[in-house]
Amino acid sequence: MITIRNLSKQYKNGEWALQHINLSIENGMFGLLGPNGAGKTTLMRILATLLHPTEGDVLLHGVPLTEPHRVRGMLGYLPQYFQVYPQLTAFEFLDYVGVMKGLDDKRKRKEEIEHLLEKVNLANKGKSKVKTFSGGMKQRLGIAQALLGSPRVLIVDEPTAGLDPEERVRFRNLLTQFSIDRTVLLSTHIVADIETSCRKLAVLNRGEVALTGSVHELGAYAEGSVWELEVSEQEFAAFSPSQIVSTSRTEHGIVCRVVSASCPGLYAAAVKPTLEDGYLALLGGVRHA
Numbered sequence: 209m210i211t212i213r214n215l216s217k218q219y220k221n222g223e224w225a226l227q228h229i230n231l232s233i234e235n236g237m238f239g240l241l242g243p244n245g246a247g248k249t250t251l252m253r254i255l256a257t258l259l260h261p262t263e264g265d266v267l268l269h270g271v272p273l274t275e276p277h278r279v280r281g282m283l284g285y286l287p288q289y290f291q292v293y294p295q296l297t298a299f300e301f302l303d304y305v306g307v308m309k310g311l312d313d314k315r316k317r318k319e320e321i322e323h324l325l326e327k328v329n330l331a332n333k334g335k336s337k338v339k340t341f342s343g344g345m346k347q348r349l350g351i352a353q354a355l356l357g358s359p360r361v362l363i364v365d366e367p368t369a370g371l372d373p374e375e376r377v378r379f380r381n382l383l384t385q386f387s388i389d390r391t392v393l394l395s396t397h398i399v400a401d402i403e404t405s406c407r408k409l410a411v412l413n414r415g416e417v418a419l420t421g422s423v424h425e426l427g428a429y430a431e432g433s434v435w436e437l438e439v440s441e442q443e444f445a446a447f448s449p450s451q452i453v454s455t456s457r458t459e460h461g462i463v464c465r466v467v468s469a470s471c472p473g474l475y476a477a478a479v480k481p482t483l484e485d486g487y488l489a490l491l492g493g494v495r496h497a
């Protein structure tokens with residue numbers, strides 16, 4: 209359980225990256241969704257005790273950030289730009305992280321590393337140098353290092369950016385498995401990452417919580433505001449790009465899916481919103497009257 213109360217962060221250049229964030233994050237997987245620059249990494253770094261908040265406080269299972277050693281003892285963190293020493297093998301790297309985490313019993317550490325390598329589908333890669341790994345394999349190694357020591361809270365910052373679709377699905381499934389008995393906070397700007405794996409989410413925009421609730425509630429935000437219609441190329445050019453969710457070409461023109469508070473054309477048909485529609489409507493300030 210993570211409790212965030214009235215959290216704000218101002219950087220030295222005067223920029224407020226977070227303003228008055230209040231969130232209660234329970235066990236299971238929680239999605240933190242937001243566009244670039246929304247403040248996700250700033251929030252994650254604060255929770256990981258790498259950055260001090262300007263105002264407000266946070267409790268991880270009742271422990272405040274002002275006790276960083278206790279917080280770190282229950283926390284696993286996969287940063288956005290995860291770096292690994294390329295010359296180390298996967299096992300050597302995890303062994304090094306394990307020592308850093310204070311896992312002093314060599315035999316138990318070896319057992320845990322072997323178990324984790326198996327969990328993240330790298331069991332046959334323990335002796336391979338990390339420099340030979342693909343992006344997806346590195347991310348899976350990253351989640352293994354975060355899970356060393358069995359932390360109760362796992363914080364994962366944009367882990368699927370740059371992965372191909374197959375690896376992305378695989379990585380999501382892994383996180384879902386790991387969220388069964390712990391709190392997993394997943395930050396992403398990819399709506400599909402949240403859709404299948406998280407029951408609860410928050411949308412962060414310009415440093416503020418724009419919405420918190422269930423995946424269903426985010427989709428429902430666009431109820432009555434999503435339309436499909438076929439238009440000519442000239443009519444298409446009149447739409448604001450931020451309104452258009454998707455397009456497909458036909459013999460006569462372009463079929464568009466549009467998020468708009470009012471009906472965008474005579475032949476537009478209202479359609480059921482997806483999670484992505486809800487997200488775009490929320491960020492675009494669109495709401496059906």
Ligand SMILES: Nc1ncnc2c1ncn2[C@@H]1O[C@H](COP(=O)(O)OP(=O)(O)OP(=O)(O)O)[C@@H](O)[C@H]1O
Pocket residue numbers: 219220221223224225242243244245246247248249250251397
């Ligand atoms: N060290 C810093 N000094 C000043 N401003 C910063 C610093 N780090 C981030 N910011 C600003 O704070 C805001 C939030 O940035 P942050 O990286 O937390 O967002 P984000 O949601 O993680 O975005 P992205 O997905 O692009 O990583 C942005 O406007 C960014 O420019």
